Amino acid sequence: MKHIATVVIGAGHCGLAMSKQLLDRGIDHVVLDRGKVANSWRTQRWDSLRLLTPNWQSRLPGHAYAGSDPDGYMTMPELAGHLQAYSDRVGAPVETDTTVLRVNATSDGYIVDTDRGSWTCRSVVVASGACAVPVVPALSSGLPAGIASLNPFAYRNPQQLRPGGVMIVGASATGVQLAREIRASGRDVLLCVGEHVRLPRLYRRRDINWWMDAMGLMDVRHDEIPDLERARRLPSAQLIGTPERETVDLNTLRDAGVEIVGRLVALDGGEAKFSGALANHCALADLKMNRLLDSIDAWVAASGHDHGFGPPHRFEPTRLDRTPRLGLDLRHGRIETIIWATGFRPDYSWLDVPVLDRKGRMRHSGGIVASRGMYVMGLPFMRRRKSSFIDGAAADARDLADHMLSFLVRAAA
Amino acid sequence: MTVTAKHLFERNETMTTALSTSQGVNNGVNVAALLGAREALSQMPEAAAFKWRASCEWIQGTHSRSTIGGFFGLGAEQSRTKTFSVEADHPEVFASEDTAPTPVELVLAGLAGCLTAGVAAVAQNRGIQLHSVKASLEAEMDIQGILGIDDEVRNGFSAVHVHFDIRADASRDEIAALVAQSQKRSAVFDIITNPTAVHVTVG
Numbered sequence: 001m002k003h004i005a006t007v008v009i010g011a012g013h014c015g016l017a018m019s020k021q022l023l024d025r026g027i028d029h030v031v032l033d034r035g036k037v038a039n040s041w042r043t044q045r046w047d048s049l050r051l052l053t054p055n056w057q058s059r060l061p062g063h064a065y066a067g068s069d070p071d072g073y074m075t076m077p078e079l080a081g082h083l084q085a086y087s088d089r090v091g092a093p094v095e096t097d098t099t100v101l102r103v104n105a106t107s108d109g110y111i112v113d114t115d116r117g118s119w120t121c122r123s124v125v126v127a128s129g130a131c132a133v134p135v136v137p138a139l140s141s142g143l144p145a146g147i148a149s150l151n152p153f154a155y156r157n158p159q160q161l162r163p164g165g166v167m168i169v170g171a172s173a174t175g176v177q178l179a180r181e182i183r184a185s186g187r188d189v190l191l192c193v194g195e196h197v198r199l200p201r202l203y204r205r206r207d208i209n210w211w212m213d214a215m216g217l218m219d220v221r222h223d224e225i226p227d228l229e230r231a232r233r234l235p236s237a238q239l240i241g242t243p244e245r246e247t248v249d250l251n252t253l254r255d256a257g258v259e260i261v262g263r264l265v266a267l268d269g270g271e272a273k274f275s276g277a278l279a280n281h282c283a284l285a286d287l288k289m290n291r292l293l294d295s296i297d298a299w300v301a302a303s304g305h306d307h308g309f310g311p312p313h314r315f316e317p318t319r320l321d322r323t324p325r326l327g328l329d330l331r332h333g334r335i336e337t338i339i340w341a342t343g344f345r346p347d348y349s350w351l352d353v354p355v356l357d358r359k360g361r362m363r364h365s366g367g368i369v370a371s372r373g374m375y376v377m378g379l380p381f382m383r384r385r386k387s388s389f390i391d392g393a394a395a396d397a398r399d400l401a402d403h404m405l406s407f408l409v410r411a412a413a
Numbered sequence: 414m415t416v417t418a419k420h421l422f423e424r425n426e427t428m429t430t431a432l433s434t435s436q437g438v439n440n441g442v443n444v445a446a447l448l449g450a451r452e453a454l455s456q457m458p459e460a461a462a463f464k465w466r467a468s469c470e471w472i473q474g475t476h477s478r479s480t481i482g483g484f485f486g487l488g489a490e491q492s493r494t495k496t497f498s499v500e501a502d503h504p505e506v507f508a509s510e511d512t513a514p515t516p517v518e519l520v521l522a523g524l525a526g527c528l529t530a531g532v533a534a535v536a537q538n539r540g541i542q543l544h545s546v547k548a549s550l551e552a553e554m555d556i557q558g559i560l561g562i563d564d565e566v567r568n569g570f571s572a573v574h575v576h577f578d579i580r581a582d583a584s585r586d587e588i589a590a591l592v593a594q595s596q597k598r599s600a601v602f603d604i605i606t607n608p609t610a611v612h613v614t615v616g
Contacts, residue, residue, distance in 0.1 A: 195597075229455075265607045276606035280596040287590045323572065358458075 004028050005408055006123040007112045009103075011037045011094045013060065013083060014377035015127035017393035019092035020061040021401035027408065031092055032114060034099040038083040040129055045076045047157045048181055050241035052173060053209050053389060060086050061394045071207065073241025100128075104352045108411070109373060122411055123373040123404055126351070126362070130379050130388055131344035137169075140340060142267030144330050148337040152178070155339060158185035164336025165189065167272070167328075169264045171196045173236040175341035176248045180240065183258050188334065191253060193278060194263030197237040198285040198318070201247040203293060204300070204309040208239070211296050218386035219395075222366050231381045235343065250282065250318050261325045270331040274324070282318035290314060346379070367400050373407055375400045442537040460488045467499075475503040476512050517570070521550045524601045528575065531595030536581060541591065544580040573605065 006022060008015045011033035022029045033039055050073035051058065055065045058074065063086055074082065087094055095116070102113040109122040134151035143149055148162055152174050158181060165188035168179050175191060183189040199208050212218050225231055240248045250260055262275035275281075297312045328334070348356060355371045357363050363370040366383040377396055378388055386392030454461045463486035469479040482496040501516045503509035514522070525548045536543050552573045558566035579588050596602045 262606075268608070273608050277596065277602065280593055280602075283589065283593045284597060287586060287593055290586060291590075 001118050001120060003120045004030055005121060006030075006125065006404065007032060007110070007119050007121045008125040008127055009100050009112070010127035010129060011087065011092070011096070012040065012127065012129060012378075013038075013390045014129075014393045014397070015125070016083060016087050016090070016092050016094075017061050017397040018125050018127060018375075018377060018401065019087075019094075020090045021397040022404075023090060023092070024061075025401055025405050027401070027405060029093065030119065031094045032098045032100055032112070033094060033096050036080075036084075036096050037087045037094060038080040040132070041076050041083070042080045044153045046152065046155050046178070049177070050075050051079060051390070052237075052239040052241050053391065054207050054241075057209055057213065057389070057391045058082060059391050059394060061397060062090070071245070072243065100350050102350050102352055105371060110353070122408055123375070125400070125404075126346075126348075126369070126374070126376040127378060128347065130346050132347035133345050134340065135343040135345050136340045137264075137342055139264070139267050140338075142269075143338060144267075144270040147330055147335060150337060150339045152339070152341055152344075158182045158187065161187070161337050165334045166337045166339060167192065167264075167330075167335045168339045168341055170194070170341035170343065171238065171250070172341065172343070173239055175339075176238045176250075176253060177240050178339055178341060179253050179258050180248050180256065183253070183256050189258045190261060190328070190335065191250075191258050192261055192264040192274060193250065193281060194275070195235065195281050196285050197235055198249050198289045199237040199239055199292070200249075200289070200315055201239060201245050203296060204312065206309065207245070208237075211299075212385075213391075215296070215299050218384065218389070218391070220385045222381060222383050222387075225381075228381065231385070232379070234380070249315075251316055254319060259325070260320065261328075267330075270329060272328045272330055272335075274326050274328075276324075276326060278324050279320055282320060286317050367396055368403060373404070373411070375404065438537065438540050438542045440533045440537045440543050442534045444534065444537045447534065448538070460486075462486070472500075475501075475507070475509045477501050517552065517554065520605070521552055521573070524573070524575070524599075524605060525550050527599045527601035528577075528592070528595050531599050532577070532579065532591050535591050535594045535598075536583075539587075539591070541587060542582045544582075545578070546580075547578045549576050549578075550574065570605075 005027050006029035008018050008022070008029055008031040011019075011031045015031050015033070016037070019029065019031050035043060052073070054071050055067060055074060056070040058065055058079070097116075099115045100112060101115060103124060104111050104113075106120065109120060110124045112119045112121060112124065134153055136151060140149065150161075155178065161182070166182050167190045168175050168182070169192045171179075171191055171193040179189050179191045201208060203211060209218075222228055238249055240246060246252075254260055260278070262278035263281070264272060265275045266273040293312070293314065300306065300309060300312075345360075346362070348360070348362065353371050353374065355363050355369050355374065362376050362379065364376050364379075364382070367376050367379075367387075369376050376382070377393065377400070380388045382388070383396045383399060384392055387396055463484065465484050467479045467481045469477050471477050477500065479499045479501070480496055481499065483490055483492045485491065499519065500513035501519060502511060502513040503515055504511045529546055529548055532546055533543060550573065552570040554570050555563075555566045557563040558568040577592050579591070581588055581591075583591070
């Protein structure tokens with residue numbers, strides 16, 4: 001049994017950012033990962049995926065992007081290289097190929113059991129990712145036999161799919177990206193669209209993330225917004241990172257030949273049923289996008305100078321068929337594959353400390369978990385709007401490391 | 414269930430007055446009470462399980478009368494001081510007496526009532542003063558379905574159109590957002606746009 005002050009679980013951007021902050025404070029720690037650094041970025045993402053944030057925004061504590069393409073979007077191998085180089089440079093004490101099997105509370109801290117021995121510690125940082133498990137809705141059990149069912153972790157590229165049409169359930173970042181590339185491979189694609197967040201890649205010649213960062217929206221804190229629960233549930237925006245800085249939305253997908261239908265609400269006797277609320281889901285998304293664009297325009301006007309921004313404009317409202325399809329018999333052969341792009345959740349199956357709420361979510365305040373000495377990172381709007389972004393790890397790790405340092409000092413006293 | 418739950422939705426005139434004074438907006442919706450109920454119910458979800466009821470008796474022909482009284486919610490039977498009665502019939506073109514609206518028209522009235530209440534509540538919550546809210550609804554139906562002429566035609570509506578005319582101290586987009594948010598949180602809109610399992614038994 002080894003003893004250490006802090007065990008950090010997960011060597012992704014969050015775990016590494018925390019490690020740097022702990023090194024700066026002289027807090028003795030180890031970073032455990034079941035694979036290599038950036039394991040899930042390396043192993044659980046489809047081939048074409050690039051980050052949805054530009055390179056300049058992949059900042060980490062003490063590290064800014066210095067490459068030649070600040071406005072580009074990293075591929076997954078590039079990101080893994082970026083994080084590995086960061087880990088090496090800061091000297092993060094990472095133990096790779098070490099799977100955490102169980103974490104239990106003790107009288108003065110925690111015991112972390114791994115497949116390579118156990119650690120006792122005062123403090124634990126859960127940095128194992130907000131997107132560790134694909135969420136597939138219960139209605140998927142009604143899927144008729146003979147149709148292939150995939151989640152985004154199993155999907156790599158269109159060539160892997162069997163011939164025939166593909167129904168993609170969910171139109172957030174994952175769903176729209178998969179619909180785009182599977183349609184481009186020549187397949188019939190049906191996209192089921194519920195509530196979604198529509199954003200243009202570029203507005204007034206700047207990346208949408210540039211605007212949100214410059215206006216301070218990414219720094220808005222968890223204790224500053226009126227409805228935190230709703231902010232935390234917000235689906236990922238419809239964005240894609242491409243060298244051409246393309247916008248992907250329901251209009252571009254429709255023009256490419258993707259059939260847009262409402263949210264999948266039932267699979268009953270082989271028949272898929274789609275919600276009739278599609279038009280309202282699109283209206284909500286268009287209105288929300290326009291409110292953001294209004295606030296950008298107001299911010300530019302208030303700042304009093306124009307840094308080569310283009311003129312204000314508005315995007316075409318989402319176009320829909322007058323009578324969108326409400327049902328499809330899946331036994332008729334049009335659809336051979338269903339992909340569940342219905343979100344992700346963290347995996348706490350190894351966590352034997354009573355810190356989860358009735359829906360299995362971590363109980364925490366700004367990343368400070370409801371168990372002394374335990375911290376979590378990377379969850380949506382955890383401390384700030386940017387908490388689930390790579391760029392959010394630095395500020396959150398700094399705050400939580402400060403909190404941890406005073407906790408450890410008090411615990412030792 | 415606790416007393417807190419039972420009193421969640423009770424009218425609180427002091428609160429309404431305070432709210433309307435502070436924001437200068439009064440649509441007659443006690444948003445503070447609704448938000449308080451939302452907060453409390455998120456802590457005790459079992460109190461959020463409601464059962465709505467209606468009973469119906471055949472009068473004659475296509476004419477029937479439904480009676481609506483108590484319901485279950487907040488962990489207890491909720492009684493009203495009175496019962497409501499809603500009649501339904503079919504029009505003369507269906508060789509009926511036309512003594513009351515048709516059931517499908519009552520569905521439209523239910524949708525209109527639900528969306529309109531939602532518009533008022535959302536407007537109050539967002540500090541928007543309403544002056545008038547008018548909704549007109551039209552549903553399309555091919556009656557070859559109900560007459561059994563063509564099995565490929567469904568019995569129900571093939572489309573529902575709702576048009577709102579709203580006068581309020583708000584921009585066009587703000588008014589559109591009121592209507593969109595009202596649909597997002599509407600029970601009847603959900604009932605009409607999404608499937609529901611219906612269990613029918615015979616005594």
